[in-house]
Amino acid sequence: MSDKETGRELTAAEQAAFTAWAELIERDDYEPRPSGQGVALEGDEAAAYSRALLAELGVTEEPAPEPAGRGRRKVGGSGKGESPKRQVRLPEDLDAKLAERAEHDHAAVAAVMRDAIDFYLTTPPTGLAFVAQLKKLDPAPFARRAQLAQSYAARLLADHPDAELSGDDRRELADVLRTLGSLAAFEAKTLHNQSSLTRQ
Amino acid sequence: MTPTNWTDSADRHDVAHADALHAMRNPLVFIEEFDEARVEGHTRPVSLWIGRGRDGVLLEVMAHLNRKAQDVLIFHVMELRPKTLDRARAIMKEMKGE
Numbered sequence: 001m002s003d004k005e006t007g008r009e010l011t012a013a014e015q016a017a018f019t020a021w022a023e024l025i026e027r028d029d030y031e032p033r034p035s036g037q038g039v040a041l042e043g044d045e046a047a048a049y050s051r052a053l054l055a056e057l058g059v060t061e062e063p064a065p066e067p068a069g070r071g072r073r074k075v076g077g078s079g080k081g082e083s084p085k086r087q088v089r090l091p092e093d094l095d096a097k098l099a100e101r102a103e104h105d106h107a108a109v110a111a112v113m114r115d116a117i118d119f120y121l122t123t124p125p126t127g128l129a130f131v132a133q134l135k136k137l138d139p140a141p142f143a144r145r146a147q148l149a150q151s152y153a154a155r156l157l158a159d160h161p162d163a164e165l166s167g168d169d170r171r172e173l174a175d176v177l178r179t180l181g182s183l184a185a186f187e188a189k190t191l192h193n194q195s196s197l198t199r200q
Numbered sequence: 201m202t203p204t205n206w207t208d209s210a211d212r213h214d215v216a217h218a219d220a221l222h223a224m225r226n227p228l229v230f231i232e233e234f235d236e237a238r239v240e241g242h243t244r245p246v247s248l249w250i251g252r253g254r255d256g257v258l259l260e261v262m263a264h265l266n267r268k269a270q271d272v273l274i275f276h277v278m279e280l281r282p283k284t285l286d287r288a289r290a291i292m293k294e295m296k297g298e
Contacts, residue, residue: 015208017239018275022209024238025262025276032287035245038232040292046230050249054224058203058270102256105228111256 204272213278219253220261220277227251228258229288237264242273250280250288260284 010018024030041049054060090098102109206217227249234248242264249261262276 010207014239014241018207019209019212021238022207022212022276026278026281028283032235032246032248032291034231034235034291034295035233036295038245038247040229040231040295042229042292046227047225047251050227050230051225053265054272057265057267057272059221059224059272105226105252107252108256111252111258115258 203270204274207273207275210274210277215253215259215277215279217274219255219257220259220274222254223251223259223261224249224263225251229285229292231288231291232265234262234288234291248284248288250285 039049098109098112101107102112105112204217204221210217210220229248229250231248233245235246237243237245244264244266246262247265249259249263251259251261253259258280260276260278260280261274263272263274265272
């Protein structure tokens with residue numbers, strides 16, 4: 001394997017140095033030192049820029065599609081054998097959103113589902129996004145309780161237009177919601193919507 | 201001759217090269233100068249791609265790019281970790297002045 005910057009094959013010492021660096025990258029205490037130059041892009045912009053850049057660099061070979069029928073892959077975890085399988089029925093509109101997201105990300109539907117479940121189970125709601133989500137809920141089933149909660153949420157949003165709510169504000173909001181009575185259904189619906197919170 | 205070169209370290213996690221290239225072609229995040237070079241004799245900054253392999257698994261890929269020599273040296277490929285995503289988000293936030 002050659003390195004054109006130095007115009008020669010990588011030495012064993014260089015291979016070892018790259019291996020040591022790759023090990024460092026995997027450690028929790030690794031901190032990159034970005035220059036602040038160049039581009040930093042997301043989504044369609046990232047894809048368009050990167051494709052153009054790779055074409056400019058002469059990387060033209062197309063990756064082969066995922067081979068069919070190569071068996072079930074292990075999708076993470078430390079155990080051996082096939083990963084556990086779950087089946088779930090989805091409302092049509094949610095299924096449509098899922099398919100749209102998978103197409104947008106050039107990803108398998110199963111991969112998007114794994115990511116969404118992982119995100120849902122590992123990401124706590126952030127203050128401002130949590131309140132914004134509350135405002136979007138249909139208040140009909142909860143009538144007065146939800147209206148009071150939304151009114152309070154609106155005031156908090158007005159007080160914090162540009163920043164995340166502090167821990168105290170979140171606790172205060174939680175206290176208000178609790179004192180509004182039995183909010184089990186309300187909270188259940190909020191939890192159900194958490195998966196979209198920090199994607200806003 | 202392909203301009204993509206792979207160090208031994210790029211294969212530490214047994215990710216197929218085609219999957220890494222797929223992630224680089226379809227990144228969800230691309231940071232051109234994510235880190236500085238840390239191996240003697242290599243001065244180009246490190247670029248980071250976060251994207252999906254052919255089977256949809258999210259990957260993180262790091263490489264040196266040399267436009268002048270038309271060279272890509274890929275040295276880090278593995279399934280995306282939350283820590284890497286956090287680092288990328290922090291850098292993007294800082295670059296946007298947020």
